[in-house]
Amino acid sequence: MKIKALRGFKDWLPEDFSCYAHLIDKARQVLSLYGFKEVKLPILEKTELFVRSIGEVTDIVQKETYTFEDRNGELVTLRPEATAGMCRMFVEHGLFNRPKPLKLFTVGPMFRHERPQKGRLREFYQISVEFFGKLTPLMEAELIYLALQILNSPKKISPVLEVNSLGCADCRPAFREYLVKELSKVKSRLCEVCQQRLERNPLRILDCKKEGCKEVVKGLKPISEFWCEACRSHFSSLLKGLKELGVSYEQNPFLVRGLDYYQRTIFEIKVPGLGAQDTICAGGRYDGLVLELGGPPEINATGFAIGVERWALALFEEEKPAFLKPPFVFLALLGEKARLYGLKIAKSLREAGIPTEATYEEKSLKAQLKDANRLGVKLAIILGEDELEKGVATLRDMEKSMQEEVPLKELLEKVKSKCLS
C-alpha cells in the first residue's frame, strides 16, 4: 500500500511552489512599502494560548484544532491562525516598549481539522499582517487599503470589501442582550444550529445562511443602533478614510467573526465566483487581546490574514501559471575529457550568476540538444574532442539555430554578453 499525504494536506510541486512563492514575494514587496517587518512564529503553541485568545466556545477551538499531548504530557496545538502567536510574541518579548505603531507580518502554514474542499485545506498558508499601537480609524482605513493593494499586486482581481463594526466592550453586551431577548421569542423559527448558538454565540446567528434564519434576522435592529458614541464616530471616520482612498465597500450589518477577540472594525474581502470558500482575506480590530495575554492595557491592535491558496485560486481560476525560469545555458558534453572540462565551465558560469545546466551523462549530442531544447535554454555550449583539440567551444543559439566557435578563454565573457542582451 502506497503511503499518501494526509487528507487535506497538499504537496506543492515545483510549478505550484513557484506560483505561491511569486505571490508571497509580491505581498512582501507591498508590505515593505508600508513599513511592515517580517517575523517567524512557532507552528506549535500551548493549547491554552488559543483557548484564551480565539475563545473557548468558538468552533475553531472546539472542533477544528490539531491538539495533542506531546511527549512530556503538555497539551499543545498546531496553530489555526497567526494572530494569537503574534500577540504572545509581542507580550513575551516586551515589544510594547518599542516605538509604535509596530507593524509586523508573518507567512506560513496554519492547521485546521475541517472537511476539505476546494479552497479549504487542513494545512494552508496565510499571510498574516498585524498592527500594534494606538490606532486611529484612519490607520485602519489604510490597513484595509493595504490588504487590497496586496491582493491586486500580481494581477488585478475584483475583490468585494465588506465592513462592519462589532462595537466595543461597552456597547456590544447591550446588543448581545437584545439579540438573545428578541431571538428567544422566535426560537422555533431558527434552525437547529442557531438555536444552540443562541446560548453560546448569538452573534453568529446574524451570519447564518439558512433562509428561515435570514428572515428572522432581517426583522432585527442592526448592531449600529447599539453602538456607543465612541464606536459610532470611530466607524464613520473609518468610512471617511476609505472614501478618501477611493476604496469602494459594502457596509454589511450582519458581518461577524468566528474568533472572539475581534472588537469594533471588522472586514472581509471576497471574490465572487470562487464557490463556497470565497473569502480570501479577513480581519479586524482586536483591542483586548494583548491585555488578555498579559500585556499593557493601552495597546490596540488590528490586522488581517490572506489565504494564499485561495488568493491563487482567485487570481488564476483553474490553472496556475508556471513562474519557473528556465536555465540560460546547457552544456552538451561529448567524451570523458569534455565532461571533465565541462564541470569547470559550469562552475565558472554559475559563479558569474548564469543559470547553467549539464548532465554529464554519456549521451549522444542529439539527445543532449533535445534536453537543452526541453529545458528552454537560450544557449547550448557544445564541447567535444574536436573543440578541445582546437581550444574552442561551439556556442549554439537555440532560438536562432546559429552557432559559432569561441575560444575557451573567451567563452565566459561571450556568454555573459549574450546573457545581458
Added chain:
RNA sequence: GAGGCUGUAGCUCAACUGGUAGAGCACCGGGCUGUGGCCCCGGGUGUUGCGGGUUCGAGCCCCGUCAGCCUCCCCA
C-alpha cells in the same frame, strides 16, 4: 461533523446490457554513432484508490473503507 457526486497509466479521458483494460499528451528508445523543435517507427510504464462480497467471470453490481469535489457547517 451532516448529505450528495466521483475515483481507470504521470496528465486528460475511453472500455456495449458484467466477458478479462485502451487512446491522446507526457515519458523512454530508435530513424540521425557531432546538432534540438517538425516528422516517422517502436515501447503501456496499470494492484482499474484500497478491502471484502455476489458471479463461471467484476473497471462495471453490492458492502465497507480511503481520497477528491459539491452543498451545509466553518473560515483564509
